[in-house]
Amino acid sequence: MRPEIEHDESVPHTHPEPGVDPHAPLPAAARALRVGIGGPVGSGKTALVAALCRSFADELRLGVVTNDIYTTEDADFLKRAGVLDPARIRAVETGCCPHTAIRDDIGANLDAVDELAEALGPLDLVLVESGGDNLTATFSRGLVDRQIFVVDVAGGDKVPRKGGPGVTAADLLVINKTDLAPLVGADLAVMDRDARARRGTLPTIFQSITEDPRASRVADWIRHELAHHRVASPVPVPAGQP
Amino acid sequence: MTAPTMLLLLADGRFPAGAHAHSSGLEAAVAAGRVTDLATLGDYLRGRLATAGLVAAAFAAAACRAAEPSHPRPSPSGEADQSRLRPPPNGDGDRARLTPSPGGDAGQVRRAALARLDAELDARTASLAQRSVSRRQGKALLRAGREIWPAASFDELPAAPGGPHQPLVLGLVGAAAGLDPAQVATVAAHATVTGSASAAVRLLGLDPYQVQALLVRLAAACDATAAQAARAAEEPPERLPAANAPLADIHAEAHATWEVRLFAS
Structure with a gap:
């Protein structure tokens, strides 16, 4: 059991109504929005992917590409959690270079995105999870449309x-x-x-997946980005093509 | 030498064709206790160079020759070089030649030559795991090639489901970059030793200066392999080198079944 913790009202948080979707239906599909999820080892990337799978299971056609250094572990975690059909997950080996695979040499990840679309038909959203890396890791814009960076409070409050x-x-x-x-x-x-100082107007979300197993606010942010993406790229384009 | 910078760009490990994810058998050899230090790494690299390196370099050079009409030269017998690029009688190539197609007649000859090279390389790669890795690497290099040289005729490569073999794509990429077959063979031989050496630095924590010194000592052997491969590439596809290492095949098959693996090969 998790110990009872008092809410810190200075930290922004929301309590979405379960079972009520406050969003208008999204327009017809363009090329899948590709969202990278990066961050240090143990910060909760895979748990966030699992939470988002729970959120989007009945809403979006979803694919997941995982770059965990141990090829099958992240995929197996998602399968065990029962939140995503194994056919919707692809694992990419990174040869001890997780940052290279998402930043400098993205072909294997683009192939995985293509293979998901070939096997499953058009997708709305592909989550690309990086292998655990350090604070300098970042996704190439050639691979993802948007990127989420995940840090955790246990990594120290000086991280931001x-x-x-x-x-x-x-x-x-x-x-x-x-x-x-x-x-x-x-x-x-x-x-x-510190996050505000570092990031200016870019958004930051504080969350606990223990308290919100569907990562509702991150899911809301992705819905918002997806709506923009669909307006911006209405013509279907195969993944990896300019 | 023409295009020296282009040669360096293609040989650079940072060229985005997925090389970082492949140890080319080294991860399996390390796990089997066969490569443990600098000396055994040296043995491993010499073995790779003499087998997979020679074959890859020869096929890359041959693909480069097939792709670039200006490269074929009269063979020692005096027979026109184009004759052995012609598709086999009654093959699909002969039938296809009756209908106009992109690239015209010369395009059909190149298609047929590349298809033969693909089949010959398949036959030289006993391990299914190694065949599919070669095709996956070919696919990765093809993606880079199409992005970088959009005008090049990569569509003449055989349309295999897993992708074309990597050495064939390297030959076409080299031709698109203006390299000659000997330079392409050098790129292939160089990649054979540097890829596994880089993986060894990551897997075994070897001293990078010592590993680089080893590569410097292997440079002459690498050049000799490339030269041998370039000469061999003037022969018909069925006479290209077929050097093989059964233990590497077995290791590759075992590696493909590992549940936990750091490298794709």
Whole structure:
């Protein structure tokens, strides 16, 4: 059992009504929106992917590409969690270079995205999970349309201040495991202040997947990006083509 | 030498064709305890160079020759070089030649030559795992080639489901980059040793200076292999080198079944 934790009202959070979708239906599909999910080892990338799969299971045609250094572990985690059909997951080996596979030499990931579309037909959303890396890892714009960088409070509340391209430039920064903050002595207000200083107007979401197993606010952000993406690229284009 | 910078660009490990994800058998050899240090790495690289390296370099050079009409030269017998690029009688190539197609007659000759090279290389690669890895690497290089040289005639490669064999794509990429078959063979031989050496630095934590010194000592052997491959590429496809290493085939088959693997090969 998770210990009872008092809500810190200074930290932004929401409580979406379960079972009610506040969103208008999305327009017809363009090429799948590709969203990269990166971040340090153990920050909760795979748990976030699982939560998003729960959120989108009956809503979007979803594919997942995972770059975990141990080829099958992340995919197996998602399969065990029962949140995604194994046929919708592709694993990419990165040869001890997780950052290379998502940034400098993205062909294997693009192939995996293509294979998902070939096997499953048109998709709405492809989540590309990076292998656990450090604060300098970032996705190529040739691979993903948007990127989420995931850090966690247990990694230390100084992480946002350290910056790095993930923290400063990711389209969304997720500060994960807020339920652990009191246990590890992390000050969420400090993390919030530093993230704002580093990121300017770019959004940051504090979340605890223990408290919100569907990662509702991250899912909302993706829905918003998907709506924009569909307006911006109405013509279907095969993955990997300019 | 023409196009020296182009040669360096293609040989650079940072060229985005997926090389970083492949140890070319080294991960399996390390797990089997056959490569443990600099000395055994040297043995491994010499073995690779003499087998997979020679074959890949010869097929890459041959594909480059097939792709570039200016490369074929009269063979020692005096027979016109184009004759052995012609498709076999009664083959699909002869029938297809009756209908106009992109690239015209010369395009059909190139298609047929590349299809023969693909079949010959398939026959030289005993391990299914290695065949599919070669095709996956070919697919990755083809993606880069199409993006970088959109005008090149990559469509003349055989349309195999898993992708074309990597050395064939390398030959066409080299031709598109303006390299000659000997330069393409050098790129292939160089990649054979540098790819596994880089994987060894990551897997075994070897001293990178010592590994680079080893590569420097192997440079002459690498050049000799490339030269041998380029000469061999003037022969008909069925006479190209067929050097093989059964233990590498067995390791590749075992590696493909591992549940936990850092490298794709």
